[in-house]
Amino acid sequence: MELVRKLEILADAAKYDASCASSGAHRKRRNGGIGNAEGMGICHSYTPDGRCISLLKLLLTNVCIWDCAYCVNRKSSSVQRARFKPEEVVKLTMDFYKRNYIEGLFLSSGIIQNADYTMEQLITVAKKLRESESFGGYIHLKAAPGASPELLLEAGKYADRLSANIEMPVQKDLDRLAPEKTLVEIESTMSDIKSGIDAAKNSTKRNGDAPLFARAGQSTQMVVGATESSDTIILHKAESLYRKFDLRRVYYSAFTPIENTNPLLSEPPTPLMREHRLYEADWLIRQYGFTASEITHGARGENLDLEKDPKLSWALRHRGYFPIDVNKASARQLLRVPGLGAKNVARILKIRHYHQIKLEDLAKLRVRLSNAKWFVITADYNPSVYQLDAEKLEEKLKPKVFQPSLFENLSNAALSGEL
Amino acid sequence: MIQVSIENNFASWRVAARKCLQKEIAPDEILWICDGCDGFFENDFAAEKTDEKIYKVSPDFLPLAEALVCFNDACRFSLLYRLLFRLVHENKNLLHIESDDDVRRARLMERAIYRDVHKFHAFVRFRSVNIDDKEIFVAWHEPHHFTVERSAPFFIRRFGAMRFSILTPKGCAHWNLEELRFSEAVTNQVLPPDEAEDFWLVYYQSIFNPFRLKIKAMKKELPVRHWRTLPEAALIPELIRKAKELESKKRF
Numbered sequence: 001m002e003l004v005r006k007l008e009i010l011a012d013a014a015k016y017d018a019s020c021a022s023s024g025a026h027r028k029r030r031n032g033g034i035g036n037a038e039g040m041g042i043c044h045s046y047t048p049d050g051r052c053i054s055l056l057k058l059l060l061t062n063v064c065i066w067d068c069a070y071c072v073n074r075k076s077s078s079v080q081r082a083r084f085k086p087e088e089v090v091k092l093t094m095d096f097y098k099r100n101y102i103e104g105l106f107l108s109s110g111i112i113q114n115a116d117y118t119m120e121q122l123i124t125v126a127k128k129l130r131e132s133e134s135f136g137g138y139i140h141l142k143a144a145p146g147a148s149p150e151l152l153l154e155a156g157k158y159a160d161r162l163s164a165n166i167e168m169p170v171q172k173d174l175d176r177l178a179p180e181k182t183l184v185e186i187e188s189t190m191s192d193i194k195s196g197i198d199a200a201k202n203s204t205k206r207n208g209d210a211p212l213f214a215r216a217g218q219s220t221q222m223v224v225g226a227t228e229s230s231d232t233i234i235l236h237k238a239e240s241l242y243r244k245f246d247l248r249r250v251y252y253s254a255f256t257p258i259e260n261t262n263p264l265l266s267e268p269p270t271p272l273m274r275e276h277r278l279y280e281a282d283w284l285i286r287q288y289g290f291t292a293s294e295i296t297h298g299a300r301g302e303n304l305d306l307e308k309d310p311k312l313s314w315a316l317r318h319r320g321y322f323p324i325d326v327n328k329a330s331a332r333q334l335l336r337v338p339g340l341g342a343k344n345v346a347r348i349l350k351i352r353h354y355h356q357i358k359l360e361d362l363a364k365l366r367v368r369l370s371n372a373k374w375f376v377i378t379a380d381y382n383p384s385v386y387q388l389d390a391e392k393l394e395e396k397l398k399p400k401v402f403q404p405s406l407f408e409n410l411s412n413a414a415l416s417g418e419l
Numbered sequence: 420m421i422q423v424s425i426e427n428n429f430a431s432w433r434v435a436a437r438k439c440l441q442k443e444i445a446p447d448e449i450l451w452i453c454d455g456c457d458g459f460f461e462n463d464f465a466a467e468k469t470d471e472k473i474y475k476v477s478p479d480f481l482p483l484a485e486a487l488v489c490f491n492d493a494c495r496f497s498l499l500y501r502l503l504f505r506l507v508h509e510n511k512n513l514l515h516i517e518s519d520d521d522v523r524r525a526r527l528m529e530r531a532i533y534r535d536v537h538k539f540h541a542f543v544r545f546r547s548v549n550i551d552d553k554e555i556f557v558a559w560h561e562p563h564h565f566t567v568e569r570s571a572p573f574f575i576r577r578f579g580a581m582r583f584s585i586l587t588p589k590g591c592a593h594w595n596l597e598e599l600r601f602s603e604a605v606t607n608q609v610l611p612p613d614e615a616e617d618f619w620l621v622y623y624q625s626i627f628n629p630f631r632l633k634i635k636a637m638k639k640e641l642p643v644r645h646w647r648t649l650p651e652a653a654l655i656p657e658l659i660r661k662a663k664e665l666e667s668k669k670r671f
């Protein structure tokens with residue numbers, strides 16, 4: 001098979017993994033080598049689905065011995081199969097990198113033979129890049145669940161990031177859709193990766209020199225909407241993964257039924273908005289000091305509100321917490337105000353040393369006043385805050401036209417098979 | 420009203436601004452003229468010996484000023500001087516008050532520069548070209564602001580083992596493995612083809628998920644004005660058309 005055809009098949013097969021991050025790695029270019037990493041990853045392009053292209057994202061092969069129902073590459077799927085030779089991936093990576101198309105490589109694979117064999121193949125590519133090509137760019141390797149700790153340790157020497165996908169928040173879902181996978185095994189892989197990262201950090205502290213081990217940490221992905229598991233269950237799972245394994249990120253991937261989708265998956269299609277709300281909630285947990293229970297507790301039903309962002313929903317359910325005086329409140333309190341982001345909170349804290357903050361200041365900082373004004377006290381008269389307890393506030397904060405994604409219709413049709 | 424004529428760079432503005440400040444010339448008394456216009460300043464004022472009085476301003480000011488000087492609008496010099504004047508005469512903490520009109524404007528301009536540099540790093544597309552048996556990576560890029568000097572060091576840190584030239588309508592940067600050289604602006608360059616680019620185009624099409632069309636989100640990050648220097652952008656209209664077709668086909 002021609003290289004260009006392989007590229008087509010194995011990029012297509014890789015696109016359902018949502019991770020495109022290339023941040024968090026710091027590596028100086030080796031003398032005579034190509035490539036470095038400067039912490040902030042760069043998005044070199046965007047496709048019309050709005051996603052960033054930062055890495056060359058490929059599967060080494062889409063051949064897989066397993067049969068996860070939600071996955072295009074599962075054994076029983078009828079997609080065309082292909083497999084790269086390691087040196088082909090190395091060449092593509094170097095060619096793309098030198099032309100400034102990418103920050104590096106994200107290499108995943110279907111399971112070939114077994115987890116260890118698969119892991120060895122991925123490591124071969126990463127090792128060639130680092131050692132034969134003196135490549136200093138970003139490398140993200142997928143960790144096959146159940147791969148031996150020794151192999152994970154080796155992978156971490158070459159990779160900036162490792163990720164083992166959790167796929168589903170509860171075992172019951174895996175039993176149904178990915179019977180070969182167990183949460184216990186996937187989490188033990190995460191725990192091995194964490195040990196590697198911690199060990200490297202500790203020895204850096206002791207010896208000063210930095211043994212490289214997955215410096216950009218580990219991440220994971222959950223498929224959303226292929227089972228009944230609610231956002232409440234998903235967010236609690238995400239939170240516990242953050243706590244247990246210091247994950248950098250949990251990615252959420254709205255399940256899209258495609259051509260040869262497994263008939264097992266008769267769930268209603270997942271609106272992209274649901275995925276979006278999960279990302280917002282995740283952000284609140286990681287950056288704003290919210291807990292998963294705060295975000296989900298008291299929400300109508302078990303899922304996040306699709307019409308309102310999770311912070312606004314929380315605020316409407318906790319009006320007793322407000323109003324917040326922007327001239328006196330702590331950073332933690334300010335972060336809870338709908339429409340106020342972390343950057344603006346930092347600005348407000350500075351400005352109020354010098355003068356009292358009025359509504360006009362907030363407007364100039366481009367705070368989203370349509371959300372924020374109901375919840376804050378400013379130095380001047382803010383009439384909106386008197387409506388904080390009004391029943392109809394909730395109505396007022398509803399988006400005028402709620403536009404469900406165009407593609408909900410599409411997925412509906414795809415699912416019912418009405419072509 | 421006096422005219423102060425300077426070159427289009429930070430050093431030149433800085434020398435002039437310091438002198439104006441020493442003479443306590445108010446911001447609205449100065450007309451800043453950039454690039455070789457002969458004004459009162461160059462002829463009389465610059466030659467004058469003034470005792471070098473050092474002005475201590477907030478350390479945040481320098482990086483802000485360095486960024487703003489790259490901004491592609493003549494107003495930048497007067498805004499900078501007004502900020503400097505106000506920092507000295509009105510409030511040394513002025514820069515912390517981000518809701519102040521001048522500060523806000525400056526910060527917005529600064530952000531535009533950061534973004535321009537960021538997009539410079541992101542959107543330069545090299546083609547491998549053979550010149551005198553040497554492989555040189557050449558790119559044509561169109562920054563919006565004067566960001567060639569600011570953006571170039573990144574490429575040396577990353578690609579220091581490759582010869583490269585980045586050509587732009589705002590100036591060019593050249594790396595010969597030893598030194599970085601800047602040259603005059605050029606107009607649109609057509610480069611010889613590079614096979615790797617064909618693979619890139621195939622990759623771009625294959626990684627796109629037509630079931631998740633989000634055109635607005637894409638345009639926000641990939642502004643249309645950059646499309647003409649990005650080889651993959653030529654594919655966008657066709658990819659969108661096919662995705663929409665897929666959608667309407669499936670619906671019936």
Ligand code: SF4
Nearest residue numbers: 064066068071074110
């Ligand atoms: S193991 Fe991975 S590639 Fe194989 S079917 Fe499951 S999700 Fe797909």
